[in-house]
Amino acid sequence: MNTVPTPPRPGETHPRFELIVELLTLVGFLSDHPELPMGRETLTIVLNQPSGASDSDQIAFVRQVARVLDVDPDWLGDTHFYATRRFGKHVRIEARAILQVAMDEHERMWALGREALAAEKAAAAELAREVEAAKLELEHRRAAAAETVEMVVVVDPPAAAPVDEGQADDDTVEYPWVTRSPEDELGDLDDEPAEPELRVCPVCEGGQFADVCNACFGSGRVLANPPKCAGCGGTGRAVDEFCIATNQPCEFCQGKGYQQRAAAGTW
Secondary structure (H helix, E strand, O other): OOOOOOOOOOOOOOOOHHHHHHHHHHHHHHHHOOOOOOOOOOEEEEEOOOOOOOHHHHHHHHHHHHHHHOOOOEEEOOOEEEEEEEOOOOEEEEEEEEOHHHHHHHHHHHHHHHHHHHHHHHHHHHHHHHHHHHHHHHHHHHHHHHHOOOOOOOOOOOOOOOOOHHHOOOOOOOOOOOOOOHHHHHHHHHOOOOOOOEEEOOOOOOOOOHHHOOOOOOOOEEEOOOOEOOOOOOOOEEEOOOOOEEEEEOOOOOOOOEOOEOEOEOO
């Protein structure tokens, strides 16, 4: 292990004793930990004037440090003045002076950034409140829907009309507010679907030359009220890939614009 230097004897205290001890401690640490990754420049000692120093004081300080470091100071733009001395690839000492105009601009940018960040946080908080309010409203609506009870209003029927003597033996009692009997309602469920209304094909007259008839396609019968052709929408014209009617007849209705075939089902 590396050790720090022996403290100086009385009267021989070095003005940089503590700094030198700390640097030597750092040297020992780096020597004992070779696995520590090191960059191109890993140690920079920055020297500058205390905060609030005038521009002229800062520039004079950098010039003073440059003489001690035996280097020439230089400007970085119009607002940064510096002097740097390198001690190999990884260590350097640098004196910096940042003029007040640059500090003011930095502060202005920081203030804008803080304001923008505060505005974003406020907007995010407002959005979160709106989301929570929407969630609560949805929960209230769901709860209200779950508690809703279907109200059934029972109305007493009017008095039955007097029954004629001729109807005395009839068990059927007609009420003015009943228009259809339950038997009628149930009977509708048993009704078969109405057959489509057909008529003789007017082109081939029922099949005399149905093999070449384009109206009934060989069935001899056509619908009395045919619906519009689903292929062309009733235009009778073929439709291209852009859904635009062309001058060619529709292949589904042969240019007639309506569905005609009915003998073997509708087209």
